[in-house]
Amino acid sequence: MARRRQAVTIKHVAADAGVSLQTVSRVINGEPNVRPAMKERVQASIEKLGYVPSIAARRMSGSRSYLILALNDRERTIADWQARQGTDWVDQMLLGGMLKCAEFGYRMIIELVDTHSDHVERELNAALIALEPDGIILTPPHSENPLITGLLKKRGVPFARIGVRDSSPGLTLEMDDEGAARLATQHLIDLGHRRIGFIKGAPEYQLSARREQGWRDAMEQAGLPADGLSAAGDFSYESGLAAATELLARSPQTTAILASNDQMAIATLDAAAERGIAVPFDLSIVSFDNTPIAMFSQPPLTAVDQPIAATVSRAVELLIAANRGEELPTETEVIEARLIERGSTALAPDGD
Amino acid sequence: MARRRQAVTIKHVAADAGVSLQTVSRVINGEPNVRPAMKERVQASIEKLGYVPSIAARRMSGSRSYLILALNDRERTIADWQARQGTDWVDQMLLGGMLKCAEFGYRMIIELVDTHSDHVERELNAALIALEPDGIILTPPHSENPLITGLLKKRGVPFARIGVRDSSPGLTLEMDDEGAARLATQHLIDLGHRRIGFIKGAPEYQLSARREQGWRDAMEQAGLPADGLSAAGDFSYESGLAAATELLARSPQTTAILASNDQMAIATLDAAAERGIAVPFDLSIVSFDNTPIAMFSQPPLTAVDQPIAATVSRAVELLIAANRGEELPTETEVIEARLIERGSTALAPDGD
DNA sequence: TTGAAAGCGCTAACAC
DNA sequence: GTGTTAGCGCTTTCAA
DSSP: OOOOOSSHHHHHHHHHTTSOOOHHHOOOOOOSSSOOOHHHHHHHHHHHHHHOOOHHHHHTTHHHHHHHHEEEEHHHHHHHHTTTSSHHHHHHHHHHHHHHHHHOOOOOEEEESSSSSHHHHHHHHHHHHHHHOEEEEEEEGGGGGGGHHHHHHHOOEEEEETOOOOOSSSSSEEEHHHHHHHHHHHHHHHHTOOEEEEEEEOOSSSSHHHHHHHHHHEEEEEEEOOTTTOOOOSSSHHHHHHHHHHHHHHHTOOOOEESHHHHHHHHHHHHHHHHTTTTTOOEEEEEOOOTTTTHHSSSSSSEOOOOHHHHHHHHHHHHHHHHHOOOOOOOOOOOOEEEOOOOTOOOTTTTT | OOOOOOOOOOOHHHHTTOOOOHHHHHHTTSSSOOOOOHHHEEEHHHHHHTTOOOOHHHTTTTTTOEEEEEEEEHHHHHHHHHHHHHOOHHHHHHHHHHHHHHHHOOOOEEEEEEESSSHHHHHHHHHHHHHSEEEEEOOGGGOHHHHHHHHHHHHHHOOOEETTTTSSSSEEEEEEEHHHHHHHHHHHHHHHHHHOOEEOOOSSHHHHHHHHHHHHHHHHTTTOOTTTTTOOOOOSHHHHHHHHHHHHHHTTTOOOOSSSSSHHHHHHHHHHHTTTTOOTTTOOEEEEEETTTTHHSSSOOEEEEEOOHHHHHHHHHHHHHTTOOOOOOOOOOOEEOEEETTTEEEEEEETT
């Protein structure tokens, strides 16, 4: 490897414009105390020479690295990629995060970290030191891991936690799970359904409880019973199948089921088919997340869309603002979630 | 933003181990000329202090940046992400590329670049200068863009071109499109099909021609006519619909169609349904790429799997080797592609 | 408002 | 085999 040197550096620009390095630096960083004429001259040189600052050099001199790190759970992410079921969580993060980063000259790097192992700390530290990112985005379950949030707080790196709402440190952003669950439940109630079952998500995730709460609230507000209409799940297809089977057996009058994610909704679809229950005519199904599989099932699933791209985009925006010295909001940012109506919901059957 | 300094630097390690900076550097980089005892002592200090080298500093001192850049077409990538149809090209790149990078302490950064615009050069240059990557992975259509390959060659950055096989500069890796097309065609021939139609991909892509060639070869070798059995397409659903309609109208005896990607295969499925042709009983369909939608159609598509992860993984491996001073192979690396059998193919109908 | 000097953490080149 | 020195490109002092 030949030693590579930068073609055009700040020195070349300074020489070309006939000013000092410092003045060029000021122009690049939009700092005050540069006369407009000077600024213009420098900018012209930058254009002319095609100068772009080196990220490494900027980081070295103690300023920003222009890198935002997005931390995902290693095991789950790799499993999703290998399964090729279309789960596009990472893509949506990139869509929202990369594009927002690009607006400000930042880059986003995806990093996989093991949650469960005892070397979380080591892995995270390695990434922090090697990359020296200006901000971190934590996705569940990392966003709820006190080991991680504690370490980040100690190191003083601004970080955003997605999918949580609590008092621990860092910026928190929540996709309005509770409101969306209410919305979805209300939609079913509006269609005339009275017995609306609910399949819970994995209890380790805060959002599982919020989704359940939304369902409960909507039921209660409509004067409908919720007792005995929920079943445990853990987001997996298998757990969904068991839960749906249990619900349908326990109360055959159930005409609608709200499942806490798409996989479990698909499982519910299959459970219904097995028992000869027609969707949506005998049973309506609504799911959470709206990953691509929701579009491809038969019938396609009515689903609560999880606004991942919008959430990550907003997180990046706030992290970059924090880099500029602005305070991070301490209140949880709530990103609205929409209900996408498809073929798995219909009016409740008459005989209810 | 407080000025962040590294907690543990090479200096601390050197002091702790009682050696010079250079010796620590040698140990980190696995260079020769360090006595085992010394090496061990240094390594112990590294462990003890939890030292991790700063990527920025390493890059600054003229060595590697430990960054591999994967260049994707901006427009198409964003469109795919927004459509949420499960296209997992980027995920598969990450799966293959990130994991291989991690093995060697590298990171992979995804970068979106406009192919068509006249500022390709500027965009690419900006990325090169800002990040100073140690290697570049070019995906179609960038991998066939002489402006890009020329620029990279000039700058001396090792780069891998995916999906191409020609004499222009850089390492080239091809997913065995021709062989896979032969394989798929032969599979249909083995099922008793004689009139096997082919829907072409966009002519701007080299792989389109290779896929067609494979089909042609297999047909010829089996003594079957290929004339009049192909139709133009451009990888879009619409073009696939038009092509399938044309093929089915032109020669109604067609009992099988090989489509150059999944979208066009789905379109073929729909075209058949519209004409009351049952798949796979009256018509067998095979597609290319095996993106997630291939699993979710009715019936699921028999498809040629595009080994993106394996290809990118291999590309990263070779780029990192190039960083170590090894020569890049000038021969195209061919990565084997498999046929995934699903429900869209069956024995040819009797009355053929 | 501008410039000069120092130094970030590391490695290449050279000396011992 | 090991240590010393210089310098990468930039920003942060501090001085003018």
